[in-house]
Amino acid sequence: MNRASIAFLLIPIVCAASCARGRALRDASDVTVPRLRMVGTDLAMRSGPELRGLPPDQRFRFISPDSLVTGVAAADIASIEEPHVAELRKTFATVMGNGRWVESDDSAQFDVTIFTTSRTKMQPASRTRLEQELSTCGDRSTGPVLIWCPDASLHYTESWLTVVTTFHIIRRRSDGAVRVWRGSSRVDAELLEMLRTGQGR
Helix, strand or coil, X not given: CCHHHHHHHHHHHHXXXXXXXXXXXXXXXXXXXXXXXXXXXCCEEECCCECCCCCCCCEEEECCHHHCXXXXXXXXXXXXXXXXXXXXXXXXXXXXXXXXXXXXXXXXXXXXXXXXXXEEEEEEEEEEECEEEHHHHCCHHHCCCEEECCCCCEEEEEEEEEEEEEEEEEEECCCCCEXXXXXXXXXXXXXXXXXXXXXXC
């Protein structure tokens, strides 16, 4: 068999391999990578539509934050056992009772998680400009009065700051629509407004 015949026989093999590679690339591009939304500086969850209204007569269940959120620490998960968070769950259930919502582990239409995070970070606490004697940066005739010298060095001090943040997250299970609150000052009022509109979107 000469070289021309071998080359002719290889054409279908090369074409088949090329087509298979093309299909593999197309299949790979069809894989949807879940988009994430940032919940906190180091917390994220699967992105979904914004939950704008809440219909009446729904069932909900409280779940652990790591079921919805990535980046949670062990202490964040453990916070759901703290008395303060337990009170927040009780308040949530009371507020949602206005819309005839009931807590149910079975066939719940909404997932709810309430937890706190505690993060320690370094931050600039203050800055001071060193005072120098007038004789070192100005006219000696006025005496050794302390002034702010324009060319004096700025000195920064830093301190560790612990920030505690409370999160309320509610997600509709049917389509992943979600609402996130950081802090707890407006949660009750906004939940009541969402129940009032009742759009469930």
